[in-house]
Amino acid sequence: MKMLRALLPAPLLSGLLLIVWLALARGVTAGQLTVGLLLALSIPLVLSRLRLKGTRLRRPDLVVRFIVRVACDVVVSNFAVAKGVLRWRWQKPSSRFVVIPLELRDPVGLATLALVTTIVPGTVWSELAADRGALLLHVWDVQEESDFVRQFKARYEQPLREIFE
Structure with a gap:
C-alpha cells in the first residue's frame, strides 16, 4: 500500500x-x-x-456559497469595468492602491484570496506584507476606501477564515 x-x-x-x-x-x-x-x-x-500538509476545510458547507459569490462578483465587476471603460472620456475612474489589513493567516486561504482578487475585474493583488498582516491591492475604481476595505473583508476574507481557520 x-x-x-x-x-x-x-x-x-x-x-x-x-x-x-x-x-x-x-x-x-x-x-x-x-x-x-x-x-x-x-x-x-x-x-x-x-502540497501543503495539515490544511483542511473547517467549513466545507461554505465553499459552494463562496464560489457562487465570487462567480457573481466576476460578472458584476466585468460590467462595472466595461461601463467605466466606455465612460472614460467623461468620467475617469478613481483608481488607487488600497491597503487591506488581514486577519487571514492560512497559506491556502491566502492563496485563494490571491486567486479571487486576480479573477475579479477591477482588482489586482499587488503585495502581501512580510508578516502577512496587510495586503496591497490596486483597485480600478474606489469611491470610499473604508467602504471598499469593509466590503472586501466581509465578502472574501471572512468566509475564507471560516473555511480554512
Whole structure:
C-alpha cells in the first residue's frame, strides 16, 4: 500500500489529468493514452512536494456559497469595468492602491484570496506584507476606501477564515 501511495500520491488528480488530456486530444489512441498516463502519473509525483500538509476545510458547507459569490462578483465587476471603460472620456475612474489589513493567516486561504482578487475585474493583488498582516491591492475604481476595505473583508476574507481557520 505504501509503494502504491508513493507511485500515485494523488489518485483523483491523476485520473482527472488523464481524462482532461484525452478530452483535449479529442480521441483515444494508444499514443494519446500513453502520453496521458505518463502525465497523469508524473505530474502529481513532481508536484507532491508542493502540497501543503495539515490544511483542511473547517467549513466545507461554505465553499459552494463562496464560489457562487465570487462567480457573481466576476460578472458584476466585468460590467462595472466595461461601463467605466466606455465612460472614460467623461468620467475617469478613481483608481488607487488600497491597503487591506488581514486577519487571514492560512497559506491556502491566502492563496485563494490571491486567486479571487486576480479573477475579479477591477482588482489586482499587488503585495502581501512580510508578516502577512496587510495586503496591497490596486483597485480600478474606489469611491470610499473604508467602504471598499469593509466590503472586501466581509465578502472574501471572512468566509475564507471560516473555511480554512
